[in-house]
Amino acid sequence: MSAQSQKARAAEAALEYIEDGMIVGLGSGSTAALFVKALGRRCAAGDLSIKGIPTSRETEQIALEAGVPLIPIEQADRIDVAVDGADEVDGGFRLIKGGGGCLLREKIIADAADLMVVLVDETKLVETLGAFPLPVEVDPFGWTITAKKVFDALRRAGVERPLVDIRRQGDRSEPFITDGGHYILDCACGAIEDAYSVDAELLAIPGVVDHGLFIDQARVVIVGEDDDVKVMEL
Numbered sequence: 497m498s499a500q501s502q503k504a505r506a507a508e509a510a511l512e513y514i515e516d517g518m519i520v521g522l523g524s525g526s527t528a529a530l531f532v533k534a535l536g537r538r539c540a541a542g543d544l545s546i547k548g549i550p551t552s553r554e555t556e557q558i559a560l561e562a563g564v565p566l567i568p569i570e571q572a573d574r575i576d577v578a579v580d581g582a583d584e585v586d587g588g589f590r591l592i593k594g595g596g597g598c599l600l601r602e603k604i605i606a607d608a609a610d611l612m613v614v615l616v617d618e619t620k621l622v623e624t625l626g627a628f629p630l631p632v633e634v635d636p637f638g639w640t641i642t643a644k645k646v647f648d649a650l651r652r653a654g655v656e657r658p659l660v661d662i663r664r665q666g667d668r669s670e671p672f673i674t675d676g677g678h679y680i681l682d683c684a685c686g687a688i689e690d691a692y693s694v695d696a697e698l699l700a701i702p703g704v705v706d707h708g709l710f711i712d713q714a715r716v717v718i719v720g721e722d723d724d725v726k727v728m729e730l
């Protein structure tokens with residue numbers, strides 16, 4: 497069975513965490529999109545009354561098409577649950593996110609939510625984070641200087657040979673621009689043994705806006721399998 501159907505199974509299972517009246521953070525990426533569509537079906541059927549806050553323009557569009565009622569984040573005094581995908585998940589529910597460049601808004605919403613639920617297919621489960629390049633969101637001003645500092649920071653945090661590369665888009669001549677107007681540096685680390693050090697080192701660099709390591713945020717991980725779903729709670 498394909499990763500796509502595992503993702504769809506996880507997306508359906510996440511509906512168990514959604515109750516009437518909730519404010520729901522809507523993650524980004526292909527797995528979160530399946531959840532948003534499933535949520536839209538429940539709303540359209542009149543089974544659920546919720547308000548969603550999207551973590552990206554793309555998710556906003558998907559939610560509008562799916563019929564999920566949205567509110568601007570400024571109107572929310574709390575977020576009950578954030579449901580999102582991930583690029584990697586380790587045994588301590590630490591994540592790498594940002595493969596689609598949405599990490600900053602995803603982290604703002606996950607941090608504000610009472611509960612973060614992560615949806616993945618089996619391929620995303622890892623023993624050690626870092627095979628997936630860590631996305632680091634940076635201000636465009638001085639990004640070449642920031643990139644050197646990111647390299648040094650990763651070395652200090654124990655990554656032996658980091659490769660730091662700016663993400664490009666389109667014909668690959670232009671830098672990829674996030675919804676917040678920033679650039680992304682993709683940092684091939686191989687293995688991240690000490691996520692806390694990487695987090696602290698990167699956040700100490702002035703040009704770094706945020707990075708794709710989500711530590712101590714996910715409390716529920718739903719893994720879509722071929723014939724089932726595995727729900728893991730911390």
Ligand SMILES: O=C[C@H](O)[C@H](O)[C@H](O)COP(=O)(O)O
Nearest residue numbers: 525526527581594595596598
């Ligand atoms: O920026 C993108 C997000 O962090 C996604 O949630 C992450 O990349 C996983 O995406 P997908 O579900 O498409 O694998």
